Amino acid sequence: MTVFKPGYPPGQQMSTLQLLWFALTQKFDGLEYAFVTSETFGPAAYSEMGPMKVFQFSDPDLIHEVLVEKAAQFQKGNILRRAFVPFLGQGLLTSEGEFWKRQRKLAQPAFHPRRVDSYGDVMVAYTDRMLDSWNTGQTLWLDREMMKLTLGIVCKTLFDADVSEEADRIGDLVNEVLEFANETIADPFPLPEWVPTPRRQKLKAAMTELDAIIQRIIDARRQSDADRGDLLSMLLSARDDNDQGMSDKQLRDEVMTLFLAGHETTAMTMAWAWYLLTTHPAIYDRLQAEVDTVLAGRAPTVADLAQLPFAERVIKEALRLYPAAPGANRQPLEDTTIGGYPVKKGVELSLSIWAMHRSERYFPKPDQFDPERFSPEREKEIPKGAYLPFGGGPRVCIGNAFALMEARLLLVRMVQRARLELIPGQTIKPIQLLTVRPVNGIQMKVSLRGTSPVVGQTVQGAIPELA
Numbered sequence: 001m002t003v004f005k006p007g008y009p010p011g012q013q014m015s016t017l018q019l020l021w022f023a024l025t026q027k028f029d030g031l032e033y034a035f036v037t038s039e040t041f042g043p044a045a046y047s048e049m050g051p052m053k054v055f056q057f058s059d060p061d062l063i064h065e066v067l068v069e070k071a072a073q074f075q076k077g078n079i080l081r082r083a084f085v086p087f088l089g090q091g092l093l094t095s096e097g098e099f100w101k102r103q104r105k106l107a108q109p110a111f112h113p114r115r116v117d118s119y120g121d122v123m124v125a126y127t128d129r130m131l132d133s134w135n136t137g138q139t140l141w142l143d144r145e146m147m148k149l150t151l152g153i154v155c156k157t158l159f160d161a162d163v164s165e166e167a168d169r170i171g172d173l174v175n176e177v178l179e180f181a182n183e184t185i186a187d188p189f190p191l192p193e194w195v196p197t198p199r200r201q202k203l204k205a206a207m208t209e210l211d212a213i214i215q216r217i218i219d220a221r222r223q224s225d226a227d228r229g230d231l232l233s234m235l236l237s238a239r240d241d242n243d244q245g246m247s248d249k250q251l252r253d254e255v256m257t258l259f260l261a262g263h264e265t266t267a268m269t270m271a272w273a274w275y276l277l278t279t280h281p282a283i284y285d286r287l288q289a290e291v292d293t294v295l296a297g298r299a300p301t302v303a304d305l306a307q308l309p310f311a312e313r314v315i316k317e318a319l320r321l322y323p324a325a326p327g328a329n330r331q332p333l334e335d336t337t338i339g340g341y342p343v344k345k346g347v348e349l350s351l352s353i354w355a356m357h358r359s360e361r362y363f364p365k366p367d368q369f370d371p372e373r374f375s376p377e378r379e380k381e382i383p384k385g386a387y388l389p390f391g392g393g394p395r396v397c398i399g400n401a402f403a404l405m406e407a408r409l410l411l412v413r414m415v416q417r418a419r420l421e422l423i424p425g426q427t428i429k430p431i432q433l434l435t436v437r438p439v440n441g442i443q444m445k446v447s448l449r450g451t452s453p454v455v456g457q458t459v460q461g462a463i464p465e466l467a
Ligand code: HEM
Pocket: 092, 093, 094, 104, 154, 257, 258, 261, 262, 263, 265, 266, 269, 323, 324, 325, 327, 328, 329, 389, 390, 391, 392, 394, 395, 396, 397, 398, 399, 400, 402, 403, 404
C-alpha cells in the first residue's frame, strides 16, 4: 500500500502481519524490489514494512550527501552488520570509527597504484594456468571458473599463498556463507542470535573450515618470519601506540574480509561481462579485434592496458548493468536530514546503486549494453555521481584500482586465447546474494584460439610453480 507521511517521500507500507505473510509465501528479490521502488516512487522513497523503517535513495545527489558530505554522521546499516559480522568480525568492511580508520591506513599501502601494478603479472599468469586447463569443445560453468581464478589471485597477491588445491572446496564454503548472509538480509523477523537454527549450524560448520584455511595461511607466514612486502606482512608487522601487534582474531577478521571482498565481486563482474559479450557478437568481435591488433599474440602487461580502451569500456559498462555490489546500507548515529527529509537515528538507509545505474533518469536506454557510453566524449554526459560501482566517500572500495586492472587483464587474456559461446536455453537471471550473481550459474562452451602463450615468452609472474 502506498503511503504518504507528511515531510517524507512516498513509499510502501505493510503491516507486520502482511509482511509475515509475504515472507512465508514469496521469495524476496532484492534487485527487483529496489528497481520497482525507485521507478514507482522515485529516487527517494520511504517505506514502513512491519517493524522496519527504510529510506531508499537512488539519486546521485542524495547518495553523495550520505556517503561523502555527511559520512561522519553514519555507520554501516544494521541489516548488513547482522549479515556480515558473524563471519567477517571486525574487518575493514564492518568495523567503525577510529578503529576502522587505523586499519584502513594500515592496509592502504598494499593498494597503492604502483603496488597494484606489480600484481599484473601474477594476474596474467594465473589466467594462463586456467586457460591451459581448458580444452576446445568443453562446456564449463564460467562463474565458478572466475571465482576460482580471482580467489587464487587475491590469495597470491595479498597473502602470497597458493590455494589452488582447495579452491573448489573454498568456493562451496563461501557459497554457504553468502547464502546465510543473504537469507539474514531478507529475513524481516530474525530469531535472537543465540538460537541455533539449522542455517546457523551450517554457517558455523562452514566458518570452522574457512577459519582453519585462513589460520594456516597466517601460521605459515608467522613461522617463516619473512617480510614479503605484501598485505599480510604489513598486517603482521603493524604496531599500535603501545607497541602491540594485532591479535590472531583481528588478523583473521582482516584476512577473511579481504579474502571474501577481494574475489567474489571481481569474479561476478567477469561472469557478467562474458554474458554480455557472448550475447552481443558485434561488440565481442570489436573487442577481439582490438586485443589481437594491440597485442599481436604476446601476453598483456599492465603497460598495454592504456592501448586497450575498448576493453576498459566493456568492463565499465558491465559494472553499470551488473554492479557486483548493488548497494550500500547506512544508519544515522543521530537524527539528521538527507535531501531535506528527516532521517531519524537508527532508521535504515538503502542506497541502491543497482536502481540508479538502470534508471533512464541518468542513462539513456538503460537496458542496452553499450560500452561506448564510456568513450571520453560520452562519459562526460553521465551525471556526476550516477555511476558508482565502487561506492564513494571515506568507505569507498579499497580494491577499486586492483579490481579494474584485474578485470581488464583477465578479460584481455581470455579474449586472446579462447572464444566463448553461451550455451543456449539457460535461464540467466541476476540475484542478489550480497553480490549480484547469475541465479543458476552461466555455462559456456570453449574454443581455444591457438594463441596460447607465445613460444619462448614466459609471463613474469612471481609464481615459481609456473616457471
Ligand atoms: C569489481 C569488483 C568490486 C566491486 C564492484 C566492489 C565494490 C565495493 C563497494 C561498493 C564498496 C563500498 C561498500 C559500502 O560503502 O558500504 C566496497 C568496499 C570494500 N571493498 Fe570492494 N569491490 C570490488 C573489488 C574489491 C577488491 C578486489 C577488494 C580487495 C582486494 C575489495 C575490498 C573491499 C574492502 C576491504 C571494502 C571495505 C572498505 C572500507 O570500508 O574501508 N573490493 N567494495
